[in-house]
Amino acid sequence: xxxxxxxxxxxxxxxxxxxxxxxxxxxxxxxxxxxxxxxxxxxxxxxxxxxxxxxxxxxxxxxxxxxxxxxxxxxxxxxxxxxxxxxxxxxxxxxxxxxxxxxxxxxxxxxxxxxxxxxxxxxxxxxxxxxxxxxxxxxxxxxxxxxxxxxxxxxxxxxxxxxxxxxxxxxxxxxxxxxxxxxxxxxxxxxxxxxxxxxxxxxxxxxxxxxxxxxxxxxxxxxxxxxxxxxxxxxxxxxxxxxxxxxxxxxxxxxxxxxxxxxxxxxxxxxxxxxxxxxxxxxxxxxxxxxxxxxxxxxxxxxxxxxxxxxxxxxxxxxxxxxxxxxxxxxxxxxxxxxxxxxxxxxxxxxxxxxxxxxxxxxxxxxxxxxxxxxxxxxxxxxxxxxxxxxxxxxxxxxxxxxxx
Amino acid sequence: xxxxxxxxxxxxxxxxxxxxxxxxxxxxxxxxxxxxxxxxxxxxxxxxxxxxxxxxxxxxxxxxxxxxxxxxxxxxxxxxxxxxxxxxxxxxxxxxxxxxxxxxxxxxxxxxxxxxxxxxxxxxxxxxxxxxxxxxxxxxxxxxxxxxxxxxxxxxxxxxxxxxxxxxxxxxxxxxxxxxxxxxxxxxxxxxxxxxxxxxxxxxxxxxxxxxxxxxxxxxxxxxxxxxxxxxxxxxxxxxxxxxxxxxxxxxxxxxxxxxxxxxxxxxxxxxxxxxxxxxxxxxxxxxxxxxxxxxxxxxxxxxxxxxxxxxxxxxxxxxxxxxxxxxxxxxxxxxxxxxxxxxxxxxxxxxxxxxxxxxxxxxxxxxxxxxxxxxxxxxxxxxxxxxxxxxxxxxxxxxxxxxx
Numbered sequence: 016x017x018x019x020x021x022x023x024x025x026x027x028x029x030x031x032x033x034x035x036x037x038x039x040x041x042x043x044x045x046x047x048x049x050x051x052x053x054x055x056x057x058x059x060x061x062x063x064x065x066x067x068x069x070x071x072x073x074x075x076x077x078x079x080x081x082x083x084x085x086x087x088x089x090x091x092x093x094x095x096x097x098x099x100x101x102x103x104x105x106x107x108x109x110x111x112x113x114x115x116x117x118x119x120x121x122x123x124x125x126x127x128x129x130x131x132x133x134x135x136x137x138x139x140x141x142x143x144x145x146x147x148x149x150x151x152x153x154x155x156x157x158x159x160x161x162x163x164x165x166x167x168x169x170x171x172x173x174x175x176x177x178x179x180x181x182x183x184x185x186x187x188x189x190x191x192x193x194x195x196x197x198x199x200x201x202x203x204x205x206x207x208x209x210x211x212x213x214x215x216x217x218x219x220x221x222x223x224x225x226x227x228x229x230x231x232x233x234x235x236x237x238x239x240x241x242x243x244x245x246x247x248x249x250x251x252x253x254x255x256x257x258x259x260x261x262x263x264x265x266x267x268x269x270x271x272x273x274x275x276x277x278x279x280x281x282x283x284x285x286x287x288x289x290x291x292x293x294x295x296x297x298x299x300x301x302x303x304x305x306x307x308x309x310x311x312x313x314x315x316x317x318x319x320x321x322x323x324x325x326x327x328x329x330x331x332x333x334x335x336x337x338x339x340x341x342x343x344x345x346x347x348x349x350x351x352x353x354x355x356x357x358x359x360x361x362x363x364x365x366x367x368x369x370x371x372x373x374x375x376x377x378x379x380x381x382x383x384x385x386x387x388x389x390x391x392x393x394x395x396x397x398x399x400x401x402x403x404x405x406x407x408x409x410x411x412x413x414x415x416x417x418x419x420x
Numbered sequence: 421x422x423x424x425x426x427x428x429x430x431x432x433x434x435x436x437x438x439x440x441x442x443x444x445x446x447x448x449x450x451x452x453x454x455x456x457x458x459x460x461x462x463x464x465x466x467x468x469x470x471x472x473x474x475x476x477x478x479x480x481x482x483x484x485x486x487x488x489x490x491x492x493x494x495x496x497x498x499x500x501x502x503x504x505x506x507x508x509x510x511x512x513x514x515x516x517x518x519x520x521x522x523x524x525x526x527x528x529x530x531x532x533x534x535x536x537x538x539x540x541x542x543x544x545x546x547x548x549x550x551x552x553x554x555x556x557x558x559x560x561x562x563x564x565x566x567x568x569x570x571x572x573x574x575x576x577x578x579x580x581x582x583x584x585x586x587x588x589x590x591x592x593x594x595x596x597x598x599x600x601x602x603x604x605x606x607x608x609x610x611x612x613x614x615x616x617x618x619x620x621x622x623x624x625x626x627x628x629x630x631x632x633x634x635x636x637x638x639x640x641x642x643x644x645x646x647x648x649x650x651x652x653x654x655x656x657x658x659x660x661x662x663x664x665x666x667x668x669x670x671x672x673x674x675x676x677x678x679x680x681x682x683x684x685x686x687x688x689x690x691x692x693x694x695x696x697x698x699x700x701x702x703x704x705x706x707x708x709x710x711x712x713x714x715x716x717x718x719x720x721x722x723x724x725x726x727x728x729x730x731x732x733x734x735x736x737x738x739x740x741x742x743x744x745x746x747x748x749x750x751x752x753x754x755x756x757x758x759x760x761x762x763x764x765x766x767x768x769x770x771x772x773x774x775x776x777x778x779x780x781x782x783x784x785x786x787x788x789x790x791x792x793x794x795x796x797x798x799x800x801x802x803x804x805x806x807x808x809x810x811x812x813x814x815x816x817x818x819x820x821x822x823x824x825x
Contacts, residue, residue, distance in 0.1 A: 141750060159739075
């Protein structure tokens with residue numbers, strides 16, 4: 016059961032954005048059919064991999080989809096995929112892809128087979144040129160605003176944040192286009208580029224305007240929060256914590272927890288600031304941090320957590336991926352219904368998350384594993400394209416399609 | 421005109437995720453009404469700000485919405501917002517918020533007024549506890565995987581990536597719930613937490629599985645790409661470029677461009693790698709980078725761009741926000757229809773982006789500015805709630821609502 020039950024999406028994809036867009040829909044109940052070349056596409060062995068070659072990335076990004084393995088260089092293979100993309104029915108005829116929309120996958124060719132097709136295409140640059148998260152992020156300005164104060168070398172983010180945002184935009188665009196088709200019968204081609212997603216967000220967040228209107232380029236400020244009080248501190252037991260005070264209430268909670276209230280009037284006089292103001296707490300942050308640091312340096316993470324939580328301080332401990340997996344209730348399969356340990360074929364037991372969206376009128380399903388490549392080839396050809404078992408056998412013998420290896 | 425024309429969404433929000441979710445819908449044509457306390461909510465002066473107090477952040481995040489300024493601590497103000505949220509009509513009755521769903525904004529109270537309400541609520545932690553991007557990211561593991569190789573201190577990302585992903589999830593959840601209501605008449609409460617969005621993504625990308633299945637914690641590797649060849653290099657004119665080769669074709673383009681082909685067999689022998697394999701190019705990356713670096717160090721960015729583009733190399737220059745604004749055609753209002761210079765009241769001329777989604781059957785509208793606080797108060801009370809001008813005057817005189825200052 017899911018909010019998108021019945022919706023059929025065909026996905027031709029690689030890497031992060033398009034597979035994530037498809038998985039977002041699949042985890043809400045859509046029937047997402049991913050087609051890949053026999054033996055796997057370009058992202059089938061993306062690192063990290065198990066010693067025997069199962070990609071933990073690929074299996075993570077394709078959970079709950081069906082897999083069709085097909086030789087898309089062959090005319091018969093192209094016809095199978097085309098028939099699937101343009102299959103009749105009000106919930107079919109939806110295609111999500113980051114492959115070039117040209118040749119047999121051009122909008123013209125596909126739309127000739129189904130006029131009300133919804134075709135969502137993800138690009139790198141808006142002109143169709145190549146761009147990936149790793150080349151868009153350096154251009155975004157963020158690399159020069161990340162890392163230690165005073166640093167002049169750019170620091171890349173590790174999270175493929177622009178890919179993620181692009182995949183989510185693709186899902187939004189697909190649902191919006193499907194809403195139009197349901198109401199008017201009109202299908203369409205929807206395109207979105209990684210660069211447009213990234214750079215509109217730079218503008219949305221005020222960075223472009225800060226350069227344009229104020230003539231200010233935001234420099235790197237370490238782990239400090241910009242425009243309010245927020246900084247990381249070491250603890251007595253060699254952990255680190257991020258402490259944040261945006262609202263006045265959060266600031267008062269922090270002041271009470273670390274018992275620095277009596278010294279604040281002196282700080283206000285010395286730095287000519289009003290610490291009831293968010294921006295002034297940012298301006299005086301080094302002095303404030305110097306007052307706060309000893310309290311944290313004398314206490315263990317456990318002791319800090321107890322006091323901070325009692326006072327309602329907004330804070331968080333730094334964790335490695337391992338600590339997140341093992342120490343944090345929020346990814347525990349026992350404590351959080353979003354997470355489960357599932358058996359992923361070829362990989363074994365692995366902690367995965369379902370959709371982070373919870374719907375009150377729809378029961379949450381447990382997350383499903385990624386398919387084995389070609390796992391649903393026969394099922395799809397028979398049930399969706401109405402092929403006989405002898406036709407399927409002929410295609411398999413000709414190397415046009417393949418079942419699971 | 422827009423894909424979501426007609427859809428009415430009431431937004432009660434602050435900071436990044438919920439405002440972004442609402443703006444995503446507004447930029448696709450939805451009528452998004454943001455209500456704020458008179459004088460502005462907690463994010464109304466979020467930095468960066470102009471000298472006279474106009475937030476470049478707030479105006480960036482609220483483009484194309486309507487603004488209602490109302491005293492939500494008063495019973496009359498709460499009744500106005502409640503009536504707006506639960507207004508009749510198939511396209512109304514949709515509420516997006518990151519405020520606590522309690523008291524007068526509880527699901528029970530609102531649903532008593534409209535049973536098929538769609539209520540999308542954004543949380544910090546899945547149990548309703550406080551968490552913000554700045555406390556969730558340290559817990560995600562990414563801070564310990566970001567920054568220079570060998571570094572042991574965590575590096576925060578500056579982009580509020582989890583907020584962005586959460587806002588986009590909220591938009592997807594809202595459209596999915598609206599699709600269910602259109603088909604079945606059933607409304608519902610949809611919740612999504614920042615922590616669930618972040619940590620399911622850590623799992624989706626294979627990081628949790630790498631820790632769980634392989635016992636490996638991903639260390640920081642500077643600006644190197646993981647699992648393939650990608651690194652930043654300095655140029656002769658003090659710029660830096662990111663060079664990426666994921667596919668074999670991209671690798672071959674790079675090898676040809678920087679003319680290192682003759683040396684590769686020696687590298688393969690010395691490091692026992694097969695450079696036709698993506699993972700082996702990652703393993704031998706220091707040696708490969710040492711071969712490539714001199715070619716870039718001897719050339720200007722312009723000269724590099726000419727050769728790289730001729731060969732189809734996947735690459736990008738590092739830019740500051742200022743360079744992005746002034747040097748990159750992808751944010752030029754002349755060259756890219758997504759971007760426009762608009763007049764933002766109180767701020768002046770500012771470069772903004774519209775929706776990054778392009779729909780073939782719907783003309784692109786120019787991006788609209790953010791409203792002045794309370795700009796649409798009178799219009800909304802009159803047209804949406806059917807109030808007379810004397811009623812509106814009474815509410816304004818009582819300080820329950822306010823027009824633009």
